[in-house]
Every structure is written in C-alpha cells, then in structure tokens.
Amino acid sequence: MVGSVEIEVIPSELNGKHEQLPEEIDPESVLIVNENGGNENGGNGNKGMVLGRNIHTSCLAVTEPDVDDEVTGDREAHMASVLARYRKSLLERTKHHLGYPYNLDFDYGALGQLQHFSINNLGDPFIESNYGVHSRQFEVGVLDWFARLWELEKDEYWGYITNCGTEGNLHGILVGREVYPDGILYASRESHYSVFKAARMYRMECVKVDTLVSGEIDCIDFKSKLQLNKDKPAIINVNIGTTVKGAVDDLDLVIKTLEETGFHDRFYIHCDGALFGLMMPFVKRAPKVSFKKPIGSVSVSGHKFVGCPMPCGVQITRLEHINALSRNVEYLASRDATIMGSRNGHAPIFLWYTLNRKGYKGFQKEVQKCLRNAHYLKDRLQAEGIGAMLNELSSTVVFERPQDEEFVRRWQLACQGNIAHVVVMPNITIEKLDDFLEELVEKRSTWFQDGKTQKPCIAADVGTEFCVCALHK
Amino acid sequence: MVGSVEIEVIPSELNGKHEQLPEEIDPESVLIVNENGGNENGGNGNKGMVLGRNIHTSCLAVTEPDVDDEVTGDREAHMASVLARYRKSLLERTKHHLGYPYNLDFDYGALGQLQHFSINNLGDPFIESNYGVHSRQFEVGVLDWFARLWELEKDEYWGYITNCGTEGNLHGILVGREVYPDGILYASRESHYSVFKAARMYRMECVKVDTLVSGEIDCIDFKSKLQLNKDKPAIINVNIGTTVKGAVDDLDLVIKTLEETGFHDRFYIHCDGALFGLMMPFVKRAPKVSFKKPIGSVSVSGHKFVGCPMPCGVQITRLEHINALSRNVEYLASRDATIMGSRNGHAPIFLWYTLNRKGYKGFQKEVQKCLRNAHYLKDRLQAEGIGAMLNELSSTVVFERPQDEEFVRRWQLACQGNIAHVVVMPNITIEKLDDFLEELVEKRSTWFQDGKTQKPCIAADVGTEFCVCALHK
Numbered sequence: 001m002v003g004s005v006e007i008e009v010i011p012s013e014l015n016g017k018h019e020q021l022p023e024e025i026d027p028e029s030v031l032i033v034n035e036n037g038g039n040e041n042g043g044n045g046n047k048g049m050v051l052g053r054n055i056h057t058s059c060l061a062v063t064e065p066d067v068d069d070e071v072t073g074d075r076e077a078h079m080a081s082v083l084a085r086y087r088k089s090l091l092e093r094t095k096h097h098l099g100y101p102y103n104l105d106f107d108y109g110a111l112g113q114l115q116h117f118s119i120n121n122l123g124d125p126f127i128e129s130n131y132g133v134h135s136r137q138f139e140v141g142v143l144d145w146f147a148r149l150w151e152l153e154k155d156e157y158w159g160y161i162t163n164c165g166t167e168g169n170l171h172g173i174l175v176g177r178e179v180y181p182d183g184i185l186y187a188s189r190e191s192h193y194s195v196f197k198a199a200r201m202y203r204m205e206c207v208k209v210d211t212l213v214s215g216e217i218d219c220i221d222f223k224s225k226l227q228l229n230k231d232k233p234a235i236i237n238v239n240i241g242t243t244v245k246g247a248v249d250d251l252d253l254v255i256k257t258l259e260e261t262g263f264h265d266r267f268y269i270h271c272d273g274a275l276f277g278l279m280m281p282f283v284k285r286a287p288k289v290s291f292k293k294p295i296g297s298v299s300v301s302g303h304k305f306v307g308c309p310m311p312c313g314v315q316i317t318r319l320e321h322i323n324a325l326s327r328n329v330e331y332l333a334s335r336d337a338t339i340m341g342s343r344n345g346h347a348p349i350f351l352w353y354t355l356n357r358k359g360y361k362g363f364q365k366e367v368q369k370c371l372r373n374a375h376y377l378k379d380r381l382q383a384e385g386i387g388a389m390l391n392e393l394s395s396t397v398v399f400e401r402p403q404d405e406e407f408v409r410r411w412q413l414a415c416q417g418n419i420a421h422v423v424v425m426p427n428i429t430i431e432k433l434d435d436f437l438e439e440l441v442e443k444r445s446t447w448f449q450d451g452k453t454q455k456p457c458i459a460a461d462v463g464t465e466f467c468v469c470a471l472h473k
Numbered sequence: 474m475v476g477s478v479e480i481e482v483i484p485s486e487l488n489g490k491h492e493q494l495p496e497e498i499d500p501e502s503v504l505i506v507n508e509n510g511g512n513e514n515g516g517n518g519n520k521g522m523v524l525g526r527n528i529h530t531s532c533l534a535v536t537e538p539d540v541d542d543e544v545t546g547d548r549e550a551h552m553a554s555v556l557a558r559y560r561k562s563l564l565e566r567t568k569h570h571l572g573y574p575y576n577l578d579f580d581y582g583a584l585g586q587l588q589h590f591s592i593n594n595l596g597d598p599f600i601e602s603n604y605g606v607h608s609r610q611f612e613v614g615v616l617d618w619f620a621r622l623w624e625l626e627k628d629e630y631w632g633y634i635t636n637c638g639t640e641g642n643l644h645g646i647l648v649g650r651e652v653y654p655d656g657i658l659y660a661s662r663e664s665h666y667s668v669f670k671a672a673r674m675y676r677m678e679c680v681k682v683d684t685l686v687s688g689e690i691d692c693i694d695f696k697s698k699l700q701l702n703k704d705k706p707a708i709i710n711v712n713i714g715t716t717v718k719g720a721v722d723d724l725d726l727v728i729k730t731l732e733e734t735g736f737h738d739r740f741y742i743h744c745d746g747a748l749f750g751l752m753m754p755f756v757k758r759a760p761k762v763s764f765k766k767p768i769g770s771v772s773v774s775g776h777k778f779v780g781c782p783m784p785c786g787v788q789i790t791r792l793e794h795i796n797a798l799s800r801n802v803e804y805l806a807s808r809d810a811t812i813m814g815s816r817n818g819h820a821p822i823f824l825w826y827t828l829n830r831k832g833y834k835g836f837q838k839e840v841q842k843c844l845r846n847a848h849y850l851k852d853r854l855q856a857e858g859i860g861a862m863l864n865e866l867s868s869t870v871v872f873e874r875p876q877d878e879e880f881v882r883r884w885q886l887a888c889q890g891n892i893a894h895v896v897v898m899p900n901i902t903i904e905k906l907d908d909f910l911e912e913l914v915e916k917r918s919t920w921f922q923d924g925k926t927q928k929p930c931i932a933a934d935v936g937t938e939f940c941v942c943a944l945h946k
Binding site for chain 2: 055056062065075093096099102104107112113116126128132140141144154194201202203308310339342345361414415
C-alpha cells in the first residue's frame with residue numbers, strides 16, 4: 001500500500017509558506033462563513049462574519065524525509081527553524097492578547113521533565129485502571145480542592161478533570177438528562193454555545209430564556225416558560241459568568257422560581273462556571289455557588305483563571321447521580337462515567353501545581369487585581385467617550401466594537417454584533433491596558449472622520465446608560 | 474467567602490501519603506466494582522472485576538501555603554520532591570508496560586519550549602479564530618497527511634485533531650446521525666465501548682452484531698439484522714482493529730452486505746481505526762481503508778502508534794457532511810463542527826513533529842518490527858504451553874489471563890474474562906518480551922501446583938485451535 005499515497009515533496013529550503021507570521025494576512029485567503037454555515041472566500045462587504053484566514057493557504061505541510069536526511073541533518077535544522085519562528089510568533093501573539101479569558105501567565109518549568117511520559121488517566125479518576133502511567137493521585141487532590149470550594153463532602157462527590165469547559169457542560173447536562181430522561185433543558189440566550197450543542201447532541205427539548213440587559217437570566221421569562229411545561233422536569237443551565245458579558249445568573253432566584261412554580265423535586269441545575277466559577281468565591285458579597293443548595297453539578301475551566309498550556313476543566317457532581325450514567329468496562333478495569341475515556345494526565349498536574357503554589361490567598365489577590373484593572377479599563381474607555389460596561393461581579397469589560405478588523409485581530413478581541421470585550425486576566429497589567437487604550441484612541445480618531453460612519457449603538461447590548469452613540473449620549 | 478472553606482493543612486514534612494509508589498498496594502484500599510455499577514471496598518472472592526486502588530486513599534492533597542513559605546522555600550522543596558518521586562514511578566511504570574496500545578517511546582525534547590504557551594485551536598481547524606495563540610498551521614498539515622493516506626482530496630475533506638479515539642467515534646457517529654436522523658447504529662459486540670456510549674448519549678437505536686471467533690464482525694448476522702430493519706437507514710461502526718483482539722472488520726464485505734440487502738444509498742460507515750488505522754496502510758495485503766470506498770469518516774488515535782505525551786486523535790470526514798453538523802458561533806469568529814470547541818494546540822505539534830521525522834518509510838519499518846515481535850511473542854507463549862492467538866493483521870497477542878492479579882498489574886495487562894493481551898508497540902523490544910516471558914513462566918509454574926486450579930479455557934474467546942486447557946489441548 002505504501003507508494004500508492006502521493007507525497008507532496010517540498011524542497012528542504014524554506015518555501016516561503018513557512019515565513020508567514022500571524023500578522024501577515026493575505027486578504028484573498030480570508031474565509032467568510034455565511035449564515036447557512038457554508039463558507040466562501042473573501043472580500044469585504046459580505047454579510048458573513050468570520051475574519052479568519054483559511055489555514056489551508058498557510059499550513060505547514062508534513063513532508064517525507066529525504067534519503068540522506070539523517071546524514072546531512074538538513075531536516076532537523078529545518079524543523080528547528082520552523083519551531084523557532086513559531087515560538088517567536090507565539091510570543092508576539094501572547095503579548096497582544098486581551099479578548100479571551102485565558103490567563104497566559106504561568107511558569108511550569110518544573111514540570112517539563114514530565115513531557116517524556118504518555119500520561120493517561122483512562123476512565124474513572126477514583127479507580128485505578130491497569131494502565132500505570134497515570135496521574136490520578138494529582139487529579140483527585142485537585143478534585144478534592146474544588147469539592148471543598150463548592151462545599152460537597154469527599155464521600156458525596158464525583159468528578160474529573162475534563163478537556164475543556166465544553167466537556168464540563170456536556171457532562172453536566174448529560175447527567176441531568178439521565179436523572180430526568182424527559183426533562184426540558186432551559187438556558188438563557190446568552191449561555192455558551194456548547195449548551196445548545198448539548199441539547200442537539202442529546203436530542204433534548206430546549207427552551208431559550210430571555211436575558212436582562214446585563215446578560216443575566218430573566219427569571220420572569222423563566223417562570224412563564226416553566227409554567228408552559230409543568231408536566232416535564234426542568235434541567236437548567238445556570239451561568240456563573242456568561243461568555244460575552246461576564247454576567248452571573250442569580251442562582252438563588254432561579255431556585256426560588258423553580259420552587260414557586262411547583263418544580264420542588266423535579267429539577268436539575270448545572271452551573272456553567274467556565275471562567276467565573278473560580279473567581280467568584282473570592283469576590284466579596286458575590287452569591288455563593290454551593291452544593292448546600294439544590295444544584296447537581298458545577299464545571300469550571302482550568303486554562304482560564306488558573307492558566308494551563310492546554311485547555312482543561314474541572315467537573316464536580318453528586319456521586320449519587322453518577323450511577324445513572326456509569327457502566328462497567330472491564331477492558332479498563334474501570335468504571336467509565338466520563339465523556340472521553342482516555343484523558344490527558346498532564347492537565348491535572350498543572351492544576352495541582354498552581355493550586356499548591358498559589359493557594360486560596362494567592363487566588364484572592366489575583367482576583368482582586370483583575371477586578372481593579374477591569375474597573376480601570378472601563379473608566380478609561382468611558383473617559384475617552386467610548387461606550388463601555390462592566391458587570392458588578394465581573395472582569396469582562398464590554399465596549400463598542402472597533403471599526404477596524406485588523407485592530408480587532410491584533411488585540412485578539414472577541415466580538416459579537418456591535419460589541420467587543422476584553423477579559424481582564426492576571427496577565428493583563430495596567431501597562432498593557434495603557435498600550436491598548438493608546439492605540440485604540442489613536443486608531444479611533446480616524447474611523448469617524450468621514451462623517452458617514454456612525455458610532456455603533458450598543459444600547460440593545462448593554463443598556464442605554466452605557467451607550468454613547470448619537471442617539472443615546 | 475474566603476475562610477468559609479475549610480482548608481486541610483498538612484505539615485510541610487511528608488505525611489507518608491506522598492511516599493506511596495504504585496507498587497505498594499494496600500489491599501484494604503482496593504475497590505471492586507460490582508455488576509450494578511456501584512462500588513465497595515475490597516477483599517478477594519468478590520464477583521466484581523476491578524483491581525484498582527481507590528485513589529482517595531493515596532491522593533496528593535492540595536494544601537494552603539504557609540505564611541513564610543516564600544521565605545523558607547519549604548514549599549518549593551516539598552513540591553520538587555513530590556515531583557521527583559512521581560517521575561521515578563513513571564519511569565518504572567513506563568518500563569513495565571505491555572497491555573495498552575500506546576507507543577511510549579518518543580522524544581519531544583525540541584518541543585519543550587512550547588510548554589510556556591497556552592495554545593488553543595478553538596473551533597474549526599481551517600478557519601482562524603480571533604484567538605491568535607493557536608497551532609492550526611501544524612494541525613492542518615497533519616490532517617492533510619492523513620487525508621492523503623486515506624485518499625480524500627484536500628478540498629473534499631474536513632477533520633480535526635481530537636482529544637482521543639473516543640472523541641473521534643463520538644464525532645463520526647454524530648455525523649452519521651445528522652446525515653440519517655432516523656438511522657440505526659450497527660456495531661459488532663467487540664467494538665470499543667465508546668460506540669455504545671455514543672448510542673446512549675445520542676439516543677440512537679443500536680443493534681449489536683455478532684462476531685466471528687477472530688473478533689471480526691459476522692456479516693451473516695449483520696445481514697439478517699439489516700433485513701429486520703430495512704425501513705431505516707444504517708449507520709455502521711467498522712473496527713479497524715478491535716480493542717481486545719485487534720481484529721479488523723472486513724470493510725469490503727460490510728459494504729457488499731449493505732448493497733446486497735438493498736441499502737445502496739442509505740448507509741453511513743464510520744471506521745474506528747483507533748490503533749490499527751495507522752498501522753494497516755503499511756501491512757502488505759491488508760484491506761485498504763480509503764474514501765474511494767463509500768465510507769463517511771475515519772478516526773485514529775494519535776497517542777497509540779505515533780506516541781504522544783497526552784491522548785489525542787485524528788478525525789477525517791467528508792466536507793459535504795459537515796454542513797449537517799455545523800453552526801455559526803460569532804463569538805469565536807469560527808464555525809464549530811467539533812465536539813469540544815476549545816482544543817489542545819500542543820497535540821497537533823507533537824504529531825506534526827513525529828510525522829515529519831519518521832515519514833511513511835519510518836512508520837513502515839516500525840510496523841514491520843511490531844508484527845515481527847508480536848509473532849515472536851505468540852510463538853514463545855505457545856512453545857511454553859500457554860494458549861495464545863494472534864490475528865493475521867494485528868500486533869495484539871491474546872493469551873490465557875494470568876492467575877495472579879499482582880502480575881497483571883505489574884505488567885499492566887488489559888484483561889477480559891479468561892483472556893489477557895499484550896499489544897506490541899514500537900517501544901516493546903525482544904528483550905522486554907523475554908523479561909516478561911521469563912517472569913510469566915516462573916510465576917505460572919506455581920499457579921496450577923495445587924491441582925485444584927485449572928488452566929483457563931479460552932476456546933470461546935479465540936477458538937479451540939488456540940486453547941490448551943484440559944479439554945482442548
């Protein structure tokens with residue numbers, strides 16, 4: 001069979017493709033995704049929304065070694081140069097990053113020695129499988145820490161380190177569905193898209209609930225939608241920090257609404273704590289996420305506030321629910337109630353390392369710094385006449401979407417409609433915010449010069465009080 | 474809120490728990506999982522099947538730093554010693570590993586520099602999102618290589634690097650379900666458990682098909698089950714190497730059976746190539762996995778034959794199918810047709826690095842070595858009077874389950890019922906096999922001394938010709 005595969009041979013010298021750094025964007029290669037999910041190449045004025053390049057135009061092809069590569073060392077040298085250039089671009093991209101809730105400031109040098117091992121926590125974290133190269137002892141240490149944070153006893157919780165926040169949501173909602181097979185999933189419109197993806201994957205009926213202008217779930221609308229479906233149990237996704245505005249759903253009010261509507265013992269609450277589930281415990285006066293309340297599961301991302309080289313997350317649920325989901329898999333000599341089966345064994349060690357080094361006190365300090373810096377950014381934006389909003393319990397600053405997509409891409413801002421946001425993480429310093437503000441103000445002075453382009457109205461997104469468009473200022 | 478969380482303070486000196494190496498197993502801590510999925514502690518004679526320890530008895534607790542830790546350096550020193558001990562245990566466990574299909578022999582030293590970055594390939598691999606710290610250029614290079622291997626044109630395929638083989642199966646089966654919403658899932662009994670997990674998650678009707686004694690799907694049974702469900706489309710999981718016996722389903726016969734039964738344009742085939750999907754292209758006379766045949770998707774694991782510090786996989790499907798699954802997510806400025814959303818950006822670089830270094834020729838050499846060594850092991854086992862079987866296209870040697878669970882755990886053998894297996898990977902040398910055989914023969918001489926214990930009969934698992942029990946020898 002070998003030989004029947006056509007091999008694209010690229011000369012050992014650089015072929016130009018490898019030179020591209022992220023800043024150099026060929027407009028012809030920009031992909032636009034249209035409303036129907038199809039895609040087409042380029043140009044402006046398209047009603048589609050995607051700005052990214054089509055990576056096929058700049059990918060790093062895998063090439064077959066030359067016969068004499070081992071002798072000449074050409075291949076090793078070429079690969080080393082590709083990696084060095086890539087590293088340089090990562091440094092630059094890491095420096096100019098504001099839009100995603102990832103703490104890019106970490107030092108795991110002490111863990112470099114572990115990269116030589118294929119560490120895999122197959123199946124259940126609490127039950128060792130026959131595969132010995134695992135890190136369950138670290139994983140369970142981390143899980144214990146989170147169970148303590150969310151007030152669930154050691155012998156009453158079950159959980160695992162996931163690959164990302166999405167896996168946590170997929171797991172929490174699946175547990176809910178297994179507990180209430182005919183339950184309806186309720187989630188606010190501003191929930192993360194993975195929640196609606198779960199509903200589609202799991203073939204669940206899903207009801208979207210309206211939000212307040214802050215981004216929180218609107219419990220009046222929630223109540224009326226519950227009343228329309230009184231015959232079926234309710235599975236609710238509660239956002240502990242929405243993706244776009246960082247809004248925290250009022251968990252107590254959600255529970256009260258369920259009880260008032262007669263859903264006393266017929267509901268399951270999954271808390272999507274993606275970013276803020278780990279910050280809120282350290283914010284004074286913030287409502288509490290706790291298993292002393294009638295919630296079923298909480299998930300949080302590990303690569304966000306903690307910071308980690310790869311995406312990961314923590315999922316905690318009640319042990320009693322897991323039997324609904326688990327099954328025996330003798331092959332692994334392990335019960336498998338996870339979504340993934342084979343699981344990254346490095347991520348738990350990264351988390352364990354950071355939790356041990358920083359501790360509660362360290363996180364508290366960082367959370368306070370983030371909130372302080374987020375207020376600084378919001379105040380500076382408003383002082384410059386830019387519409388901006390910051391939810392009380394959040395470090396996500398929402399503001400007018402910059403009119404220059406190149407600028408958006410340079411600072412890696414996340415955008416939706418007329419708004420963009422910066423998520424102030426521990427690695428976002430005042431100096432970085434000042435650089436950003438200076439550049440924004442300078443660029444912005446050119447956007448509205450022609451008299452035709454209007455300042456975007458963000459009243460519908462954040463409320464009239466935070467909008468400074470022609471109509472609302 | 475801080476302070477309300479009880480913190481378990483462990484003295485800075487080692488508290489004993491940290492001393493445990495995997496070899497030291499406290500029988501009191503061994504967990505047995507019973508048939509109902511519940512678990513209970515210990516002892517022998519239980520009909521449950523799990524051998525693993527309950528990790529809670531030996532986990533590495535996260536502790537709060539002391540006030541003076543930064544001054545004394547005690548914490549850093551303690552953590553360094555924990556990690557050094559852990560590294561030592563990983564070395565030992567990696568050395569004595571035979572049962573899982575993981576190539577533990579890799580050297581990614583050149584990539585250590587990248588561990589400082591939070592690399593995340595959010596959403597679609599082909600469309601850049603606004604998050605700039607990604608490795609899509611490597612990912613797409615790897616995907617192109619696999620699409621070429623399985624004969625699908627660049628502009629006709631879609632795929633991504635997954636977190637593991639399970640994610641590939643979850644994706645392939647989901648695509649199948651989206652293409653045929655009322656399709657029935659067919660999979661042989663010896664398919665990986667993730668296939669049946671998918672059916673449950675996705676609320677699909679699932680029909681288990683019998684297997685031949687080799688572990689291959691029995692197409693006579695398949696045909697009769699298809700005939701019972703002629704009104705509904707068929708979604709079929711085809712195993713390119715089953716988990717336990719390494720059996721390769723006959724793809725051509727599966728297709729022929731579908732056509733003969735009248736399912737001409739009403740089927741979707743997902744090929745689960747977990748381990749062998751990457752080995753088979755290099756085995757002479759092996760049937761070919763190719764998109765020139767009417768298949769919908771192929772998945773393969775990256776941490777198995779290639780070798781990778783963390784689990785990962787490759788998923789390739791037809792671009793035309795993806796529109797059925799995809800949706801717009803403006804937040805990421807990316808279409809999301811993946812299961813996970815946030816995706817590990819390091820894994821693609823590991824794969825890219827190995828593919829570039831080894832090339833087709835390198836893999837071919839390694840595959841040949843594995844098959845040769847597998848034959849060596851099978852022959853030696855049989856020569857010692859131990860029932861053993863090796864499928865023609867496989868490097869998975871199936872043999873009588875050792876009677877000593879300590880021995881099973883020491884060599885990390887995967888077991889099911891009366892059989893165990895060794896998967897001969899590139900890191901399994903003749904020397905290692907000799908060590909294993911020597912120890913097995915020595916231990917074995919004591920197992921049947923009492924005259925009561927019988928050699929296990931493995932005829933039902935592998936056929937009478939390979940069984941040497943009292944009845945069949």
